[in-house]
Amino acid sequence: MLRRSTRERKGQEETAGVSPSQSQDSSDEGSTTSTSSDTVWKRSRIRGRGRGRGRSSRGADAAGDAPHSRSPIRREAWKTVADPDIANPHPPRFTPKRRPGPQPPLTYGPQTPGDIFANFFDAEVLKLLCANTNKYAKKNLGMGKKFVxxxxTPQELTKYLGVLLFMSVCKLPKMEDFWRKNIIFKVPFLATVMSRDRFRAITSNLHMSDPEEDAVNDTKKGTKDYDPMQKVRSLMDIIRNRCMSIYHPKQHISVDERMVATEARIKMKQYMKAKPTRWGLLFYVLADVNGYTVDYRLYTDKNHGASGKGRSFDVVAELVNKDYxxxxxxxxxxxxxxxxxxxxHLSQQGFGACGTYRQSRVGVPTTQENALDRKSKRGSIRWIRDGDLLxxxxxxxxxxxxxxxxHPxxxxxxxxxxxxxxxxxxxRVPVPRPTAVGEYNKYxxxxxxSDQMLGTNLVHRKTRRWPMTVFQHLLDIAVTNSFIVHKELIIHMRQQRKPMTRQAFQEELCAKLLGVPLAGPPTPSTQGHFPVPTNKREYTEKSQKASLGxxxxxxxxxxxxWMCMDCNVGLCLQLERNCFRDFHCY
Known part of the structure; x- marks a missing residue:
């Protein structure tokens, strides 16, 4: 059976606003153009049923939906396995640009989780984020917003990333819960790394693009020159290039969609009725069979350079790049x-292709002669060949x-x-199965x-700032891809040890980013916190200095x-009790 989870199957027309005529066509084909399992059959049904947001133009969703001349195969009868397939195809010769798997310099020696992750969020990424964040914070202060x-710096931003990973491992309902005090659910460690107010300030001002360029782009709203991805494009392009350079995929790759939840109210937010995440940002993803995210595109409801052959055609043609x-x-x-x-098109580019199809697609067989029907025996196979298409x-x-x-x-x-x-x-009895179905199930x-691995220890949290949602998702991609590279390196270098679990990998990476050892108790730190007397009046009489204030x-x-100069709270500093130390370190 085709192994596709129910929650991952989608109503694609629902995501991008399919025209009523297309939705009806897809709905009519749902009972006949499905895959081997009930789950994937439901995917075909779901795709044609719900109604999208109606933003995209008519006929822009699917390739091959424009009117064409009738194909000769429409009048040809369906054949059975008893009929010989003379034009049995051979898979194209596999000649990748690079050797599949992790790429140098990762293959030169043992790599820790921190070493692998540093190839995604390197010095260039940290410098970009710090420069734009400082500019954005300065702009907010100039607008009258009140915060310290x-x-x-890149060092502090690295710790901020470590705090986000710490929160993804130790789940609490709200971010502020990690700084709670005087309660049995207190998490004392994060306060030694970063104060709550500082974490809030960084989170609210984190920016991926130059605010001055954003202001120029905002003046172009409503014109064709407006870029809806201006605020995230720079970081998305960098991480995308890192994903493609660090690892080269193996022969079998897949293209599909991914939904990322967001609370933002923006035009490119999409709706999927049948998804666990119904409202969110829609990513088109190219992935290796092991779950590595090779390439991705964010759907913006604006087709730049569209070929006129449909969005689905443009997405695959852009992601499956022969030059790379x-x-x-x-x-x-x-x-x-x-x-x-x-x-x-893929065949002309030197690629093979395999997938389920809809009966409403232009160019697929429509003949009913010798076709399957509801009374057909389980395991019955029918086929028609049209040149290189089977x-x-x-x-x-x-x-x-x-x-x-x-496939034959x-x-x-x-x-x-x-x-x-x-x-x-x-x-249980053996039932014949076409070769294409088995290969589709496998790859x-x-x-x-990739989605399942991204959902493990997810950094993503609810926010109304959609660029922050994209940033969190890119961080999740970097961590997940780093973990997959870690496993592939062990296989590549033929090491006689098991790879880490995802939990252990993320914990070690988190400790590396925070600059603390993973094993043993956390090192007490009172950096930036100093005890000062509560009474700061120099003219106070000597007899009252110990009691006044x-x-x-x-x-x-x-x-x-005594009090903490930074926290501005009273804390005991006595021989028999040291509340100052307990408050900051434990």
């Missing part, structure tokens, strides 16, 4: 992207429709299915695997003449 600010990948790759995609027009239909629990340019019709492959015997008992889940200790609630 000192220019952030090489040739001989096999691309797997679902029925939103699959079309004869796209698959022939269209296969298979009866499983429901009808499955596949299109491929690299049937290679004696079977799959076990439960069936009733003549005496009424149920038993299509790259983006789903006393404060209540915030820990033991006794009267004390």
């Amino acid at each position: 600010w000192t220019n952030i 990948l090489g040739s001989g790759y096999i691309v797997y995609c679902d029925n939103f992207y699959t079309s004869p027009l796209l698959f022939r 269209f296969v239909k298979w009866m499983d629990a429901r009808e499955v429709s596949m299109c491929t340019t690299v 019709v049937y290679t004696e492959e079977t799959v076990l299915r439960w069936q009733k015997t003549d005496d009424g008992h149920r038993q 299509m889940g790259g983006v789903d695997t 006393r404060k209540q200790c915030t820990l033991c609630h006794r009267s004390t003449p």
Whole structure:
């Protein structure tokens, strides 16, 4: 069965505003153009049902939906496995641009989690974020916003990233909960790294683009020169280039969508009725079979350089780049992207392609002669070849429709299915399965695997600033890709040890960014906190210096003449009790 999780299947027309005519076409095909499992069959149904936001132009969603001349295969009868497939295809020769896997200098020696992650968030990224954040904070102060600010440095920003990873490992409902005091749920460590107010100030002022350039771009709203991604484009391009340079994918790759939740009210926010994340930012993702995010694009509802062949065509044609990948790759995609027009384009570029397809696509067989019907026996196979395209239909629990340019019709492959015997008992019996279905099951889940790994110890938190949502997602991509590279390095270098678990990897990376040892208790730190007397009046009489101006200790609630200069709270500093140390370190 095609292993695709229910929560990952989508209503793509719902995400991008498909025209009513397209939604109806997809809905009509739902009962016939599905995949082998109930889950993936539902994906075809879901894609054609709900209603999107209606922003994109008519016919811009799917490749091959424009009217074309009728193909000869529409009048050709469906064949069975008994009919020979003379034009049995051979997969294209696999000639990647680089050796698949981690790239130098990562392969030169053992790499710690911090070493791998530093290839994504390197000095260039930290310098960019610090410069733009300081400019944005200065702008906010000039507008009258009240907060304490000192220019952030790359070292402090590194600790800020470590704090975010710490929060993703130790989950609490709100960020402020990590600085709570006088409660059994107190988390004392983060206060030794960064104060709550400083963390808030950095979070509210973190900026990825130059505020001056943002202001110029804002004046272009409503024109074709306006860039809706101005605030995130610089960092997105850098991290994207890092993802592509650090690792080269293996032969089997997949293209799919990813939804990232956001509370922001922006035009490019999309809706997916059948997704766990219904409202959010829509990313188109190219992923390796191991879940590594190779490339991505953020959907902005503005088609720059559109080919006129449909958005699904443009997305795959842009992500599957021959100049970067090489040739001989096999691309797997679902029925939103699959079309004869796209698959022939990929074939001309030296790529193979395989995916489920919709009956409403232009160029697919429409003949009903010798076709499958509801009474067809489970395991029945029908096929039609149109040059280098092979269209296969298979009866499983429901009808499955596949299109491929690299697989034969049937290679004696079977799959076990439960069936009733003549005496009424149920038993598992072998059922014939087309080759394309088995290969699709094996290699299509790259983006789903990536989404599952991204959901583990997620940095993402709710925010109404959509650039902050993008920043958190890019950080999640960097951490997840670093973990995958760590596992691939162990295989590449043939090390006789098991890779770390995701939990252990993220904990070690977090400790590295925070600059503290992972093992043992945290090192007490009172940097920036000094005890001073509560009574600062120099003219106070000597007899009153020890009693006048006393404060209540915030820990033991006794009267004390000492306070913290930075925290401005009373704290005991006595031989029998040191509340100052306990407050800041434990």
